[in-house]
Amino acid sequence: MTPPSPSRPRVALVGGGPAGLMAAEVLAASGRVDVHLYDAKPSVGRKFLLAGKGGLNLTHSEAFEPFLARFGAEAPQIEPWLRAFDGEAVRAWARELGVETFVGTSGRVFPADLKAAPLLRAWLHRLRQAGVHFHMRHRWLGFSASGQPRFANAQGEVIEAPCQATLLALGGASWPQLGSDGAWVPELQRLGAQVTPLQPANCGFDVGWSAKLAEHAGEPVKPVILHTVDSNGQAFSRQGEFVVTATGVEGSLIYAASRPLREALNATGQARIELDLLPQHSPERVLAEVKHPRGSRSLGSHLKSRLGLGGVKAALLHEVLSRDEMLNAAVLAERIKRLPLILKAPRPVAEAISTAGGVAWASLDDGLMLRACPGVFCAGEMLDWEAPTGGYLLTASFASGRAAAHGMLRWLPQG
Numbered sequence: 001m002t003p004p005s006p007s008r009p010r011v012a013l014v015g016g017g018p019a020g021l022m023a024a025e026v027l028a029a030s031g032r033v034d035v036h037l038y039d040a041k042p043s044v045g046r047k048f049l050l051a052g053k054g055g056l057n058l059t060h061s062e063a064f065e066p067f068l069a070r071f072g073a074e075a076p077q078i079e080p081w082l083r084a085f086d087g088e089a090v091r092a093w094a095r096e097l098g099v100e101t102f103v104g105t106s107g108r109v110f111p112a113d114l115k116a117a118p119l120l121r122a123w124l125h126r127l128r129q130a131g132v133h134f135h136m137r138h139r140w141l142g143f144s145a146s147g148q149p150r151f152a153n154a155q156g157e158v159i160e161a162p163c164q165a166t167l168l169a170l171g172g173a174s175w176p177q178l179g180s181d182g183a184w185v186p187e188l189q190r191l192g193a194q195v196t197p198l199q200p201a202n203c204g205f206d207v208g209w210s211a212k213l214a215e216h217a218g219e220p221v222k223p224v225i226l227h228t229v230d231s232n233g234q235a236f237s238r239q240g241e242f243v244v245t246a247t248g249v250e251g252s253l254i255y256a257a258s259r260p261l262r263e264a265l266n267a268t269g270q271a272r273i274e275l276d277l278l279p280q281h282s283p284e285r286v287l288a289e290v291k292h293p294r295g296s297r298s299l300g301s302h303l304k305s306r307l308g309l310g311g312v313k314a315a316l317l318h319e320v321l322s323r324d325e326m327l328n329a330a331v332l333a334e335r336i337k338r339l340p341l342i343l344k345a346p347r348p349v350a351e352a353i354s355t356a357g358g359v360a361w362a363s364l365d366d367g368l369m370l371r372a373c374p375g376v377f378c379a380g381e382m383l384d385w386e387a388p389t390g391g392y393l394l395t396a397s398f399a400s401g402r403a404a405a406h407g408m409l410r411w412l413p414q415g
Contacts, residue, residue: 009164013037016044016192019380020169022401028130035132040139044145046178052116055301059391061103074385088380097122134178142187165375172355173198192372200352201386204250212321218248219312222323225276230260271343287333356386369405379404
């Protein structure tokens with residue numbers, strides 16, 4: 001391990017998630033600074049390991065332009081990061097750590113063993129060998145009057161050796177039990193940074209089911225096509241699946257639409273989605289089968305035998321339609337192909353996969369340094385951007401950590 005050097009500036013990195021760790025890698029590799037990384041938890045990479053429970057979706061294999069478009073209105077700000085460290089660069093980085101990756105059927109990229117722990121262990125070993133100093137159980141308290149980061153551990157407030165620059169990679173406000181609790185917001189506002197309110201992203205939504213429908217909680221609804229229109233009149237349609245919860249809906253298809261749904265709720269107080277419950281059948285086919293004589297069979301048995309429509313999908317129809325509408329073949333067929341649901345609220349941010357909002361772009365320079373606080377840089381999910389699931393969030397977090405580290409190296413005096 002490289003020992004501390006009095007001739008090199010000392011830098012503090014606060015937060016041991018993907019952005020903070022990637023910044024540490026770039027800074028240590030430069031050989032110009034002594035790198036000290038602080039985290040409130042007993043170990044780093046806790047949210048990274050949680051993501052590994054689903055196979056660790058590292059990145060996505062799609063071409064650069066559609067990849068970049070996934071970041072919506074924030075794409076222009078994020079583009080320079082991704083130009084420097086895109087999905088292919090993530091795969092090459094993992095390979096350097098001894099972890100091969102593969103592309104799944106959806107285009108998502110995973111480690112060959114679908115595990116996060118081996119990759120994290122190899123990464124931390126390389127960082128320690130490069131001279132990164134880890135300080136665990138150090139909770140960031142803010143900055144002192146002289147601009148130095150303040151920490152607390154089990155013994156109380158800790159006064160660390162002065163540093164010449166600080167990088168904050170404290171996450172958003174999702175999964176607070178893993179360390180991302182948004183507690184940094186008041187301190188950065190005190191320093192003069194503008195912070196867009198933190199909101200849930202990639203989240204579920206409340207509907208307010210009847211007790212009867214709530215009995216289906218946990219059941220998947222698939223395949224379906226979800227249609228909605230955002231607050232700007234832009235249409236969104238995608239096929240996939242979601243899960244009925246005790247209070248509403250969640251799952252991959254809902255997460256994919258969470259941004260326009262949240263923005264519609266912010267603008268009007270409610271969001272409307274329409275579900276095609278039978279995307280494999282044309283409207284004409286559905287109407288013909290619904291109209292087909294059913295004899296003595298119940299309507300439920302008829303829909304099951306003619307269209308394969310039963311279970312939770314049938315329950316959704318009964319939840320939305322009146323008895324008269326269920327018995328009107330034209331109305332029923334139309335609703336099977338376009339069933340409206342009104343969403344009342346997003347689930348709390350602490351339950352979300354990720355966070356929207358954060359440090360506003362206007363508060364940062366091109367190197368991700370706070371304009372109001374020279375020498376303080378920000379990276380990762382605490383910045384004002386969001387991304388869908390599919391590897392985009394993790395890739396951009398990696399890339400932002402690298403961008404902030406390079407910004408720090410440009411700002412620090414040349415040795």
